Amino acid sequence: MHGRTLWVAVTAALLAAALPAAAQNNYPNKSVRFVVPFAPGGGTDIIGRIIAQALGEALGQPVVVDNRGGAGSTLGTEIVAKSPADGYTLLFGNISLAFNATLYQKLSYDAQRDLAPITLAAVQPNIVVINPSLPAKNLREFIDLARANPGKYNYASAGVGSGTHLAAELLKMLTKTNLVHIPYKGTGPALNDLVGGQVNMMVSTFASALPHVKSGRLRALGVTTTKRSPAAPDVATLIEGGVAGFDYSTWYGVFAPRGTPKPIIDKLHATTHKVLAREEIKNRLDGQGVDAIVNSPAEFAAYLKSETDKWGKVVKATGAKGE
Numbered sequence: 001m002h003g004r005t006l007w008v009a010v011t012a013a014l015l016a017a018a019l020p021a022a023a024q025n026n027y028p029n030k031s032v033r034f035v036v037p038f039a040p041g042g043g044t045d046i047i048g049r050i051i052a053q054a055l056g057e058a059l060g061q062p063v064v065v066d067n068r069g070g071a072g073s074t075l076g077t078e079i080v081a082k083s084p085a086d087g088y089t090l091l092f093g094n095i096s097l098a099f100n101a102t103l104y105q106k107l108s109y110d111a112q113r114d115l116a117p118i119t120l121a122a123v124q125p126n127i128v129v130i131n132p133s134l135p136a137k138n139l140r141e142f143i144d145l146a147r148a149n150p151g152k153y154n155y156a157s158a159g160v161g162s163g164t165h166l167a168a169e170l171l172k173m174l175t176k177t178n179l180v181h182i183p184y185k186g187t188g189p190a191l192n193d194l195v196g197g198q199v200n201m202m203v204s205t206f207a208s209a210l211p212h213v214k215s216g217r218l219r220a221l222g223v224t225t226t227k228r229s230p231a232a233p234d235v236a237t238l239i240e241g242g243v244a245g246f247d248y249s250t251w252y253g254v255f256a257p258r259g260t261p262k263p264i265i266d267k268l269h270a271t272t273h274k275v276l277a278r279e280e281i282k283n284r285l286d287g288q289g290v291d292a293i294v295n296s297p298a299e300f301a302a303y304l305k306s307e308t309d310k311w312g313k314v315v316k317a318t319g320a321k322g323e
Contacts, residue, residue, distance in 0.1 A: 011304075013287075014018075018062050025263070027087055029061070029295060031062040031065070032055075032056075032061060033066050033088060034048065034064055034065050034089060035079055035080050037074075037091065037096075038091050038187070039185055039186025039187075041207070042158060042186050042187030043124070043205030043207040043288075044134075044205075045065070045067060045188075045286060046208065047092075047285065048065060048092040050281065050284050051092065051122075051272070052123055052184045054275035055271060055272065057154045057275075058271045060272055063090075063102075063107050066221055070159075070321065071159075072103065072104075072160060072161035072162055074097070074163075076091070076102075076251060077111065078107075078108055078109055079108035080115065080255065080256075080257055081108075082114075083257050085260040087260055087261070087268065090118075090265060091254070091255040092252065093189070094112075094236045094253070095251050095252050096162060097099050097111045097265065097304065097308070099161050099166060099315060100164075100308035102312035102315040103160075104161070105322075108272070111308075112301070112304060115256070116255060116256045116259070116260050117155060118254040118255060118272065118297055118300070119132065119254055119268075119269050119272050119295060119296070119297065120252075120270060120293055120294060121252050121292070121293070121302050122251060122276075122290045122293060123225055123290070123293050125215070125249050125250075125289065126164075126204060126206065126249065127206055127224065128171070128201065128204075128224065128262075129194065129202075129206075129209050129218040129220055129221065130200060130202075130218065131194055131197050132217070132219045133203075134200060138220045138221060139221040143242070147175075150177075151180060154199050154200050155180070155182065155199065155200065157181060157182055157183050157202065158187040159185060160181075160322060160323075163250050163269065164190070165183065166315065167320055168202070168203045169181075169318040170318070171203065171246065174243050175243060178196075184267045187204060190202055191218075195217045200223075204269050206288060206290065207289060208289060210289055220235045220274065222241045223236070224238055224247070225249050226239060228245050231287075232289065236259065239253070251293075254272055269296070273294045277292075281303065
């Protein structure tokens with residue numbers, strides 16, 4: 001090879017090697033797709049939009065929410081798991097990732113293998129709500145009503161295998177009640193029918209249900225965590241209502257496809273922490289009954305594993321199957 005030819009070849013190779021690094025240093029230089037694997041109007045969508053907007057402002061590029069609901073969040077999650085690992089497609093996932101590993105027998109991805117956890121972003125309690133037309137003023141009265149009329153009353157969920165489904169199934173098990181499951185494609189549509197009286201009960205995220213509780217369109221029966229929520233201090237916990245051992249909250253976090261370069265992961269991690277520390281963002285999340293909470297990628301990966309193990313046992317106990 002002639003000297004000039006060799007020089008050209010070496011220079012080209014060095015430039016090619018430098019391009020990915022340059023792309024990482026300039027990240028992001030275009031809009032970022034922020035996949036929310038649920039229908040618009042639900043808790044994940046509401047919280048995801050607050051965080052996406054703040055991230056876009058901090059990163060200097062639009063972070064565009066893309067709602068890809070269906071199949072208990074597996075459709076949207078699959079899109080991200082199979083996307084290029086360049087930081088331009090992110091997932092705003094929730095606790096359903098821990099459910100789905102056991103619920104679905106033939107997933108085309110493994111969340112722990114194919115996603116790169118960036119950070120936990122928020123947690124929130126859930127709340128049991130009923131249509132006010134039901135002759136039950138509190139949780140005990142609702143349980144008595146359901147026990148006296150097996151199969152007569154139903155509950156809505158955001159879909160088979162969603163947190164709203166499994167939490168309600170756990171409530172059924174612990175209270176020995178027979179409630180009929182009516183699955184919807186998202187929390188928003190389910191709550192709409194609950195407000196309209198087409199269904200009777202739901203275990204909902206605070207972000208979605210609280211406005212309806214405050215307006216009187218829904219009646220709150222209990223909070224799903226061990227302590228009352230500052231967002232609704234007058235609502236007792238399910239434990240206070242007589243359901244011993246009930247503890248459930250929804251968590252949310254940011255993921256990228258596995259293999260995303262570490263500098264991009266680090267930048268997204270630092271930026272997410274920065275925006276979640278802003279007083280304005282904290283206040284907006286507080287207004288939804290949500291607590292901002294962050295951790296490291298390694299801590300988030302360990303948390304996802306522990307949640308997957310924990311809820312895998314619940315899924316098996318309830319016999320729930322993904323559809």
